Amino acid sequence: MRKLILIIAIMSGLLISAQIGIKTESPKAILDVNGDMNLRGKLSVLNVTNNTIPEATNDQILVSQGEGYPPIWKSLRIPDYEQNKFFLIYNNSFSDRNGVEFSFSEESSNGSTISTSLIQNANISTLNLFKKIPLLSQTFEVYSEQSKTYFQFETVVHADFLGNQSNTDQSIDYGCGIFVDNKLANMRLGNIKASSANYPFLTHNQIGMIGNLSKGNHSISVACARLKSYNTEARLGIGINVASNIDSFITQSSLRIDVYEVPQVFNTIIN
Incomplete structure (x- = not known):
């Protein structure tokens, strides 16, 4: 025995x-x-973080964490979409404290050809001395043939009029463009003027929209230029301070992207 x-x-x-x-x-x-x-009973997996064996709740699925790691339970939330209606599919925002700075000699020749050069879909490579704000260059994806992409850009424009604030006839024209796939989608012009206050600054805000981008990945960027100077050789900063009366926290730039789509066929779940 x-x-x-x-x-x-x-x-x-x-x-x-x-x-x-x-x-x-x-x-x-x-x-x-x-x-x-065919599984008739319960299915449990080890949670390595607390060494427990939890059971899934309603509507949860097992998701792989990669080779060598046990799967985990995740909630699957699929929104209900109405036919032929736009829904917010992508939303993100970015910030930058580097900005771009222009000396008197960095004046764009596009300042004298605004109506013919700063036009919709102009390629950034054809524009003179437009500088991209570094961390606002990003990528996003469009999944539907029917879409509306909205963007909002905000920054601070700062000028150092060389301490000659008594001459209030000094000013600088500038322009900022939002580029999608390096093509101009939105442009706003502005002017900063000397005043009795030392080192003036102003808030620049622009909102734009582009419709029905092709399905797939796209790039977005913001680029600005110094267009024309009047009675001054002052330094110009866009998204960056050029004097100590404000700092990079005040002058930082931000960009927000919202993509609304009419849902069509979305990517299938793959192993």
């Missing part, structure tokens, strides 16, 4: 440690099922 119990115990250990195949003679995992599986 003792020998029989010992043999059964050894065989049980072998069975526990061996790979088990159902409808396959060469299992590739501890349990390898070659066919359909």
